[in-house]
Amino acid sequence: MSKKSWFSNLKCRECGRLYEKEAIHICEFDFGPLEAAYDYEAIRGVLTREVIESRPKSMWRYRELLPIDGDPTVGTQVGFTPLVKSDRLAKKLGIRELWIKNDTVNYPTLSFKDRVVSVALSRARELGFEVVACASTGNLANSVAANAAAAGLKSYVLIPANLEQGKILGSLVYGTNVIGINGPYDQVNRLCSEIAGKYGWGFVNVNLRPYYAEGSKSMGFEIAEQSGWQLPRHTVVPMASGSLLTKIHKAYKEFVDLGLVEVSDFAIHGAQATGCSPISTAFKRATEMVRPVQNPETIAKSLAIGTPADGYYALRSMKETGGSAEDCTDEEIVEGIKLLAEHAGIFAETAGGVTVACAKKLIETGKIPSNESAVLCITGHGLKTQEAIIGKVGEPRVIGPSLREFEALVADEVAIKS
Amino acid sequence: METTRLWLMYPAKLITRPIIHDLGHKFAVTTNVRQASVTDEIGLVCLELSGERGEIKRSIAWMEDLGVKVEPVEINTIEG
Known part of the structure; x- marks a missing residue:
């Protein structure tokens, strides 16, 4: 793939002001959200059905319409699900x-979050971040932890402390730094915003949000x-x-x-x-x-x-x-x-x-x-x-190791041919 | 001195109350409204709040006690 970038600016969704392609996510004037803007004229000249079809089956086959400058470096196999x-x-x-x-x-x-995270972390690398982070209750945390591990980026995952054990394990296993925060949701949410603002980290759904969302x-x-x-x-x-x-x-x-x-x-x-x-x-x-x-x-x-x-x-x-x-x-x-x-x-x-x-x-x-x-x-x-769904999809029926018991069990359900 | 950027959401019963005026008098903070939308059902105000960290924290707690929902400007930093 060419190294040329078709991603031109960040743009305020409210007032349309243009911004440089940095780790920023809101308009300084009206606090409207920023989103990626592209040079569509240039893309029109290079991106055809044939070009796309000739590429590997991943989300990056639409690379000109995703907000990174070079080639993707994280999550290159994500996407193109059935x-x-x-x-x-x-x-x-x-x-x-x-x-x-x-x-x-x-x-x-195993979730669509891999799409957004692969863009956010590829862009995080281009912007020079060595630490990436997110605040999440599940899928996003798992995806950041896994993709950061594969890419060799240090990661922090902030979670509400009372999260289910399974979801915590699904992040811990990748060697990420999981930090549980006690407190009501609103306060946890504000703390995460403060942390994102104070530390020089690539926070995928805060300062990297314009990139993340485009995934x-x-x-x-x-x-x-x-x-x-x-x-x-x-x-x-x-x-x-x-x-x-x-x-x-x-x-x-x-x-x-x-x-x-x-x-x-x-x-x-x-x-x-x-x-x-x-x-x-x-x-x-x-x-x-x-x-x-x-x-x-x-x-x-x-x-x-x-x-x-x-x-x-x-x-x-x-x-x-x-x-x-x-x-x-x-x-x-x-x-x-x-x-x-x-x-x-x-x-x-x-x-x-x-x-x-x-x-x-x-x-x-x-x-x-x-x-x-x-x-x-x-x-x-x-x-x-x-x-x-535990307890809502039925239970297995248990029998002894006996053909007679099995036949008695299924007698009304199947026509057994001898 | 710190600056924080917040969305305030007022329920209908608080729309007539001059909360931002009171905030500036009760606490040593500077308020700067950047965007607002008020209907007869709900008030939304995007506010930049500057001051010492402790004063900002107390300001937020006071507004929440009144029944104002106070969110960071990102609204959701915690996702699924």
Whole structure:
């Protein structure tokens, strides 16, 4: 790949002011979020379907549309996860055609966070950071720890001290520095902001956020390419901060603008858990004012962000594309996990259950018409949130080492041929 | 002397109260409003707060006691 950079500036999403490509994330004038801007004219001249198809199957095949200057150095094998057609789940949900974008098998930590972290850490290296950090309750921590370990970067992972043991182990194993912080969420959140401001670290979701967030676009690029260079009519995306949804929207628009896909109607729908649904609630109330949820209560902890930073922008994306928002209860989330596992053979974490359950409602209510086609974004593996389904998927039936006992057990279930 | 950047979210019952004025009188901090949006349902103010670290901490605690939600300007530094 060429060393030329197509990534030109950081740009305020509110006022449009341009900034140098440094480790900054908000506009000094209005505190609006900064995001990456590109030289699209130059990209148009070099990035074709053929060029992309000739490259290795990773998220970096869209390298010109990702915010680094040189070649990627961290997470070079991340992405290009399967887009799976599931006729059985389509039939179950009552839609003509259904596809699953399966990031449960993303490399190396089985969630879409590997996409954002590989961009953030590649950029962190370009900016000269030797220490990287994040504050997380799960998937992001695992991904930063793993990718930093592979890249030889020192890492710190800040977590609320009362986090489940499994999630802590999933970071500790990579040799990262895990620091548990006691206290209410708001105070932990502010402390993390202070630490990010005070130490000269590359904080992936704070001072490296403009780079980090752009990594999510690769999911949208892959969906379009794997759909045969077309945009799906409907895409259902889980929402925590709302960032993934806005970036999939940006990815689709970039592909249209660059002529890589035909112009066609597409709708992007957002999915949340009812126990923490500030964006979906605002959408249903037809307001752009996202009211904070003080005490999120849902088993979908990876989506439980009460004050979503990109909520306003996610609302705008859904409105602009003719999409809609939906939310679902904890029971419906478990049902969604089971539907996906039993009909598509994919074991998703609770956020995946949210996506499936909300898609089901959107189809039932006609917001996704049953004679059309949809893609569901499944963002993390079920092994990460096993506690959510323990006791809800049945138990094994135990017998002695006897053929007679086995035959008695299955006598009503199968026709045994001698 | 430190500077911190915060989003303040006021519930409807506090919208009529001059909280930022009071803040500047009760504590030795300088306030600088950078962006704001107030409706009859909620008030959102982006505030730059400068002063000694202890005064900033006490200012934040006072606002929270009143019922104002105080977030860092990043809003969420903790992700899933």
